[in-house]
Amino acid sequence: MKVKKLFRKTLFGVFSLFGMIGLSTSILCVYTVDTHLSEEYVTNSRGIAKTIADASVDILLNRDLSALQSLIDQFLEIQGIRYIYITDEAGEFLAHTFVPGIPEEIRTGGPIGGAAVERHLPGMGDFVEVGSPILAGVAGAVHVGMDTSLIALKIQRAIGQQIYLISMVFVVGVFAAIWFVNLAARPMGELLAYAVALARGEGDPSKAPVLERDDEAGQLARLFLHMSDNGSAGAPAGPP
Template sequence: MAKLLQKTLMGEIFLFAVIAATTSVVSGWNLHKHLTEEFKTKGIAIVNSIANSSVEILLNRDASTLQSIIDQFFDIKGVAYVYIIDEHGEIIAHTFVPAIPEEILKHTYETGVQLEDILINDLTIAEQGEFIDICAPILAGIAGYVHVGMDKGIIADHRNSAIGNQISVVLVIFLISVFIAHIRVNQISQPLNQLTEYAQKLAANNFNAQVKIQSQDEIGLLA
């Protein structure tokens, strides 16, 4: 019985491992792709909103109002940072605390101030994580540019949580199937063990031995 149960369990473990790995990879990738596109769409909407509302404020050099605007968008879930540069490439408002990271300064310099359309880049900031940097011009770049960073860490957290939940469901199904398999193997192995003992007694010339198997299946007919 032990060998039969072991073979059955090994087969189930292999099958469920393949199912869990395949579904986790496929669903995880699809979710990651979907959330990334969703974050990009949200980020584009935010930069366009800021760009459209900041033209007059930028032209008037109203720094306090400009800071108030970007602080409001900074509270939106998924937004990691917001900053605005003028037409000369100088950062005039931002949400970084306590200081602007070097990676942002370098990225701003490399991006330049010649953009006339939305630009999307992946950006890594040391000790903070990975971000989707979305840049949009204000008044075709004449009044400056808006940068919004969407936190890719949130995407990873959602993806990992979904994969974990899926694996948990598969694990529960696996444990239930193991329990059922154990019962079925016992039902099959008990009459087989009786037949084996009966055959051994016959081989030992014990012709008075009897076997008590009441089932009507092939094992019962064999008995």
């Protein structure tokens, strides 16, 4: 019974330890992935918006808008980019990738310069949008929207992988804990059996295997034997 209680306490300790490790590393993971991915997305979006803005000058001044559309369509193939639109200096939409139409939230205006804004577009999701001026803004601006649900997906995936790893370690840990507890409990069990036999006067108390052990269980067994011998020697003689 005492061994089982001991095991329960140990198991509880293992649970608590892994719980704390899992929780703390998950929080750290969410924070790290979210921060780094968000920064990377905004940085990439700015880079893409600037690239398109630089490439758009010649097209806007010299060529047909279909060439501009073809340009932004190619960037839309990059993972995470959900929409791109180009406005002229008066705010008119010259090219965009929205289907089935330009959302009202977008029509009301986009970020100025390289600032990043968070947008929620009904039916489409949540986005981080950055803008880049074309020809210092006198020819319009390019706006790139990155899908933040992809960040959430990556966070979920990272946490999932972490939980999987911790679960595997936990299962191994539980089995290891059981094995170690049993290992530690076995001499205690032998000692307990010896003490009971000694008390009942069963068998030869000086030939029990536990007396040969050189650990604490052996020392205790020898102490019990010694106390038992002393007790027998010092006791007043009873009636025959």
